[in-house]
Amino acid sequence: MKKLLLGNAAVARGAYEAGCKLVSSYPGTPSTEITESVTEYDNIYVEWAPNEKVAAEVAIGASIAGGRAMSCMKHVGLNVMADPVFTVSYIGANGGLVFCVADDPGMHSSQNEQDSRHYAEAAKIPMLEPSDSSECKEFTKAAFALSEEYDTPVFIRLSTRVSHSQSLVELCDPEEAPLKDYEKNIPKHVMMPAMAKGRHVIVEQRTEKLKALAENCAFNTVEKNGSKIGVIAAGTTYVYAKEALGDKVDYLKLGMVFPLSEKLIKDFAADYDELWVIEELDPVIETFVKSIGIACKGKENFTLLGEYSQNMIKKAVLGIETEAIADPQIPNRPPVLCVGCPHRGTFYVLKKLGVTVSGDIGCYTLGAVAPLQSVDTTICMGASVSAAHGMAKVRGEEFNKKLVSVIGDSTFIHSGITGLIDIVYNKGANTVIILDNSITGMTGHQENPTTGKTIRGEATKQVDLELLCKAVGVERVRIEDPFDLKGFEAAVKEELAADEPSVIIAQRPCALLKSVKYTGHCAVDADKCRSCKMCMKLGCPAISFKNGKAVIDKSQCNGCGLCVNVCPFGAIVKEEK
Amino acid sequence: MADSKNIMIVGVGGQGTLLASRILGNVIIDQGFDVKVSEVHGMSQRGGSVVTYVKYGEKVASPIIDKAEADIILAFERLEALRALPFLKKGGKMIVNDRAMNPMPVITGAAEYPEGIIETLKQNADVVSLDALELAEKAGSIKAVNVVLIGVLAKSTDIPYDAWVETIKKTVPEKFLEINLKAFEIGYNL
Ligand SMILES: Cc1ncc(C[n+]2csc(CCOP(=O)(O)OP(=O)(O)O)c2C)c(N)n1
Ligand code: SF4
Numbered sequence: 011m012k013k014l015l016l017g018n019a020a021v022a023r024g025a026y027e028a029g030c031k032l033v034s035s036y037p038g039t040p041s042t043e044i045t046e047s048v049t050e051y052d053n054i055y056v057e058w059a060p061n062e063k064v065a066a067e068v069a070i071g072a073s074i075a076g077g078r079a080m081s082c083m084k085h086v087g088l089n090v091m092a093d094p095v096f097t098v099s100y101i102g103a104n105g106g107l108v109f110c111v112a113d114d115p116g117m118h119s120s121q122n123e124q125d126s127r128h129y130a131e132a133a134k135i136p137m138l139e140p141s142d143s144s145e146c147k148e149f150t151k152a153a154f155a156l157s158e159e160y161d162t163p164v165f166i167r168l169s170t171r172v173s174h175s176q177s178l179v180e181l182c183d184p185e186e187a188p189l190k191d192y193e194k195n196i197p198k199h200v201m202m203p204a205m206a207k208g209r210h211v212i213v214e215q216r217t218e219k220l221k222a223l224a225e226n227c228a229f230n231t232v233e234k235n236g237s238k239i240g241v242i243a244a245g246t247t248y249v250y251a252k253e254a255l256g257d258k259v260d261y262l263k264l265g266m267v268f269p270l271s272e273k274l275i276k277d278f279a280a281d282y283d284e285l286w287v288i289e290e291l292d293p294v295i296e297t298f299v300k301s302i303g304i305a306c307k308g309k310e311n312f313t314l315l316g317e318y319s320q321n322m323i324k325k326a327v328l329g330i331e332t333e334a335i336a337d338p339q340i341p342n343r344p345p346v347l348c349v350g351c352p353h354r355g356t357f358y359v360l361k362k363l364g365v366t367v368s369g370d371i372g373c374y375t376l377g378a379v380a381p382l383q384s385v386d387t388t389i390c391m392g393a394s395v396s397a398a399h400g401m402a403k404v405r406g407e408e409f410n411k412k413l414v415s416v417i418g419d420s421t422f423i424h425s426g427i428t429g430l431i432d433i434v435y436n437k438g439a440n441t442v443i444i445l446d447n448s449i450t451g452m453t454g455h456q457e458n459p460t461t462g463k464t465i466r467g468e469a470t471k472q473v474d475l476e477l478l479c480k481a482v483g484v485e486r487v488r489i490e491d492p493f494d495l496k497g498f499e500a501a502v503k504e505e506l507a508a509d510e511p512s513v514i515i516a517q518r519p520c521a522l523l524k525s526v527k528y529t530g531h532c533a534v535d536a537d538k539c540r541s542c543k544m545c546m547k548l549g550c551p552a553i554s555f556k557n558g559k560a561v562i563d564k565s566q567c568n569g570c571g572l573c574v575n576v577c578p579f580g581a582i583v584k585e586e587k
Numbered sequence: 588m589a590d591s592k593n594i595m596i597v598g599v600g601g602q603g604t605l606l607a608s609r610i611l612g613n614v615i616i617d618q619g620f621d622v623k624v625s626e627v628h629g630m631s632q633r634g635g636s637v638v639t640y641v642k643y644g645e646k647v648a649s650p651i652i653d654k655a656e657a658d659i660i661l662a663f664e665r666l667e668a669l670r671a672l673p674f675l676k677k678g679g680k681m682i683v684n685d686r687a688m689n690p691m692p693v694i695t696g697a698a699e700y701p702e703g704i705i706e707t708l709k710q711n712a713d714v715v716s717l718d719a720l721e722l723a724e725k726a727g728s729i730k731a732v733n734v735v736l737i738g739v740l741a742k743s744t745d746i747p748y749d750a751w752v753e754t755i756k757k758t759v760p761e762k763f764l765e766i767n768l769k770a771f772e773i774g775y776n777l
């Protein structure tokens with residue numbers, strides 16, 4: 011049976027068909043739906059872990075114990091889990107072990123566009139790169155077998171367009187993959203210097219064997235059309251090239267992007283007057299091709315930035331320029347906090363107080379967008395807390411009295427708690443605001459350890475943020491409602507004034523949760539509106555200013571009532587129907 | 588590959604473009620075509636510009652639609668229609684929900700919402716414009732906007748009416764079915 015599946019769902023299907031026993035991941039666009047799709051299969055144990063490092067270690071443990079296991083993450087998640095990944099390369103795999111990493115060229119939803127292929131080379135772990143959903147399933151299945159056969163973890167590399175495109179997939183029955191025996195094996199499983207030295211030898215031997223495999227790997231394919239131009243591509247750029255160049259060129263499509271196949275590439279290259287390497291982000295394949303003494307055209311005709319496209323490839327390789335209507339000069343439409351978003355109250359207050367805001371990653375990063383423009387910095391998950399500690403240490407007490415960190419509930423558990431421990435331990439006096447909206451919002455509403463539910467929606471223990479902060483030594487911990495603007499402002503002022511660390515838990519659920527039931531909508535009484543524009547400072551997409559008065563678009567407003575609290579003249583009123 | 592039919596669906600995050608592309612994708616596979624549907628998830632779904640590509644034919648290679656490659660653009664909002672215009676093929680069709688949603692730069696006063704969008708579109712494309720919200724209300728729910736628009740789109744494809752109805756029956760929950768079928772019909776017979 012053929013089914014239309016998202017690339018991510020096809021990876022999950024591949025894991026299911028390969029008899030995978032466990033999947034542990036932390037969400038991150040564009041990888042999130044892989045793990046969500048695994049919940050369709052009852053016989054796979056699946057979980058959201060608190061962060062990628064934990065997730066990878068859970069999968070590694072499962073593999074050592076003999077079960078096939080997978081962990082999925084976005085490219086920056088691979089940074090967080092890099093520590094266990096580099097060492098499990100030495101340990102290898104008992105049950106097949108697959109890490110599926112999704113890159114985001116073009117940064118549709120990311121803070122950088124790093125190229126994960128460097129990790130494969132650096133950690134000496136083979137990497138497969140599918141180009142559509144059907145390959146996502148096939149490559150994932152093959153990755154488990156490859157992992158066991160070569161005693162190595164295996165990377166699957168996706169990118170936004172592969173992860174988030176649906177195409178047809180032939181569904182098969184799952185394989186039997188019984189648990190393999192677990193045996194105590196200190197030289198293989200205990201990575202201390204004496205053992206690791208032995209394992210490193212094996213890793214280098216393994217890479218040689220994998221290079222030999224790459225020469226004949228069924229995923230590296232040659233397609234001849236009798237052309238004088240040869241193109242080497244992988245993943246997305248293969249399908250773009252295929253569409254742009256059709257049968258005007260010959261192709262070497264690489265499904266295995268690490269290790270690369272020297273002989274295969276040399277043999278292919280020998281047939282052409284002109285050889286192209288077409289790859290997004292860094293010139294990884296191109297550098298290899300040149301290193302084995304083959305001249306090729308590549309990055310100098312393209313770019314290190316963002317995504318490629320059909321027209322770009324047509325222009326570079328064939329010199330054909332596409333005629334299109336010029337881009338109109340119109341306002342752009344950046345993402346914004348939703349109507350009724352709990353974070354809006356927090357940022358309204360912080361902007362009003364004029365404090366420096368050490369920010370983090372989540373929906374609340376949008377607090378940096380006009381008109382709120384409240385956030386000062388965003389680095390990576392967790393950095394809001396630790397970076398503020400650094401700021402306070404160099405700039406001193408006065409600065410710290412006008413400095414807050416803002417961090418979401420999921421992000422706090424991911425890596426904010428360690429920063430808070432640093433503040434307490436090293437005698438900081440920072441004010442940290444945990445934006446507890448009862449969900450992992452940005453990535454599309456996943457449960458997390460603070461929500462009281464597992465990925466399958468089952469009830470579970472809930473991390474109590476208040477107790478947690480107290481337990482690490484923060485004595486001033488309080489829970490506030492960010493929609494109670496007056497109360498919230500007073501709380502922030504008090505905690506800023508305190509000479510010790512404090513945590514404010516800004517508690518109000520995400521407006522998109524089913525449990526949140528705002529009703530009716532608000533309207534502006536034009537006679538009472540004195541055009542002060544206070545409500546415009548909220549940056550609510552439902553409020554705009556027309557003919558000198560505020561107006562609320564009823565079809566967008568969800569009736570959250572925040573603007574009612576902002577209007578000094580009582581001009582905004584709630585209407586129930 | 589050049590013969591694939593390319594449909595682009597554009598709108599504002601949260602407007603329901605994803606459901607529209609899912610219905611479209613499913614109709615197409617039932618017709619036995621190869622199909623690729625490229626969606627956006629994540630950041631831009633928070634009220635930003637969203638673009639979905641649907642391509643079908645005997646064999647589809649790339650999931651994305653580049654400039655001057657779309658046969659039809661289905662726009663859920665006026666400004667987004669204009670933004671997508673360079674992606675339309677010469678002589679392509681633009682179906683536009685004649686509705687304005689102010690983006691944040693307009694709300695803050697940093698920019699102005701352009702006037703005369705429909706006229707600009709008409710100079711460059713074969714335009715069908717409609718007030719889908721009003722029509723959806725007529726069908727029984729303002730939530731059926733996307734299905735009204737799917738109805739208009741359906742008329743511009745060579746896929747038979749019944750195939751669409753079948754797919755809607757399969758995709759939409761029972762209790763909203765009647766409204767959605769009505770919405771589809773209104774769009775189709777526009
Ligand atoms: C290392 C890493 N992993 C994952 C992500 C993707 N990501 C961005 S924000 C976020 C979580 C946001 O949840 P939360 O902190 O609860 O804030 P909310 O979006 O709900 O406001 C995730 C998983 C990332 N940017 N970096
Ligand atoms: S999804 Fe929830 S937390 Fe995120 S912007 Fe929307 S309302 Fe706010």
Ligand code: SF4
Pocket residue numbers: 349350531532548550551552553562566567568569570571572573574
């Ligand atoms: S207009 Fe007011 S009540 Fe409506 S969503 Fe915006 S802030 Fe909330």
